[in-house]
Every structure is written in C-alpha cells, then in structure tokens.
Amino acid sequence: MKKSHAHLIAFMAIAIAINYVGANIALFLRLPLYLDxxxxxxxxxxxxxxLGAATAIISALLSWMTTDIFSLYFSPVAILVxxxxxxxxxxxxxxxxxxxKSLLVSLPGTIVSSAITVILFHGITSxxxxxxxxFLHSMGVDMTxxxxxxxxxxxxxxxxxxxxxxxxxxxxxxxxxxxxxx
Numbered sequence: 316m317k318k319s320h321a322h323l324i325a326f327m328a329i330a331i332a333i334n335y336v337g338a339n340i341a342l343f344l345r346l347p348l349y350l351d352x353x354x355x356x357x358x359x360x361x362x363x364x365x366l367g368a369a370t371a372i373i374s375a376l377l378s379w380m381t382t383d384i385f386s387l388y389f390s391p392v393a394i395l396v397x398x399x400x401x402x403x404x405x406x407x408x409x410x411x412x413x414x415x416k417s418l419l420v421s422l423p424g425t426i427v428s429s430a431i432t433v434i435l436f437h438g439i440t441s442x443x444x445x446x447x448x449x450f451l452h453s454m455g456v457d458m459t460x461x462x463x464x465x466x467x468x469x470x471x472x473x474x475x476x477x478x479x480x481x482x483x484x485x486x487x488x489x490x491x492x493x494x495x496x497x
Contacts, residue, residue: 322495323362327370330354334374335381342383345443347465348473351378351386355397356404356420356474356481361488361496364401368394385441388431392424396474399423404478406485406496413482417475425470429463438462444469 330353337350355374359367371393378386400420408416432440438448438458444465451461489496 330358330370331374347443347447347469352396353477356400356477359397359401360404364398367397367401371397392428396424413478417478421470421474425467429466432462433459
C-alpha cells in the first residue's frame with residue numbers, strides 16, 4: 316500500500332510531539348539524559364535519514380521558540396543522529412545490535428555537542444548533564460574533559476534507551492499496522 320502524504324505528515328507530527336514532550340521532561344526534571352530524539356529516530360528508522368533530519372529541525376525550532384533557547388544550537392547534533400541512524404538502524408534490528416549501533420549513532424553527536432557546549436556556552440547549558448560536567452570540573456577535572464566525559468556517557472545512554480524504545484514501537488506498528496511500514 317502506498318503511504319499518503321497525510322500519513323507521513325501525521326507520523327512526523329506525532330514524532331515531533333514525542334521529541335517535545337521528552338525534551339521538556341528531561342529539561343524540567345534536570346535529567347542527565349535528553350529524551351529529545353526519540354521521535355527523530357523513529358522517523359529516521361521508519362522513513363529514512365532525510366525525513367528524520369527534517370523532524371529534528373522542526374523539533375529544535377519548536378523547542379527553541381517555546382521552552383529551551385539552547386535547543387536550536389544543538390540541532391546539528393539531532394540532524395547528525397537522524398542521518399546516521401537512518402542509514403545504520405533498520406526496522407528489524409535486534410536489541411543486541413543496538414548496543415554497538417547506539418555507540419555509532421551517539422559518538423559523532425558527542426563530538427559536535429561537546430564542541431558546541433565548550434565553544435558557545437563554556438560548559439553551561441539547560442541540560443542536567445551540564446550539572447554533572449560542572450561537578451567534575453569542581454573536582455579538578457578540566458572543563459573540556461569534563462564535558463566530553465559526561466557528554467559521551469549521557470549521549471550513549473540516551474541514544475541506547477531511545478533506540479530500544481524506537482525498535483519496540485516499530486515492532487508494535489508492524490503488528491498492528493503493517494501497511495504503514497511497507
């Protein structure tokens with residue numbers, strides 16, 4: 316069955332809402348996770364990297380305009396994550412393969428987000444991981460090193476958790492709406 320533009324737009328709108336809700340939960344609870352790419356990853360896995368990137372951009376704009384001024388600055392990270400996941404993670408991925416695929420998806424984003432955080436914000440952003448980096452820095456660790464260590468660990472955990480959720484959703488969609496994923 317051919318997917319209509321209306322189905323695609325509705326799917327992306329739901330994914331953007333998932334990103335927005337996840338990001339705001341993490342932001343308001345100051346979690347050391349981001350939860351802002353679950354919808355992006357879902358679109359990237361189901362419809363490909365370019366629609367995943369579009370979802371990332373729209374999500375960042377929405378968050379930037381409403382609740383988190385930092386989100387637009389980090390949109391290149393979400394775009395990079397969408398593109399890599401869109402090519403690397405398939406709809407039928409096994410949970411065990413997500414352990415290393417999450418690393419491959421998160422590592423380039425870690426490099427970009429660490430650079431953004433250090434260069435533009437000197438280590439202070441709205442995320443809960445910023446608190447962890449500040450704590451490491453107060454213990455005598457260089458700020459850049461603190462940011463990279465915290466960013467690498469939180470990015471990996473966030474992407475692994477997000478991809479596990481995405482694959483579970485895809486499996487449910489296959490079961491209940493198989494024509495959507497054809």
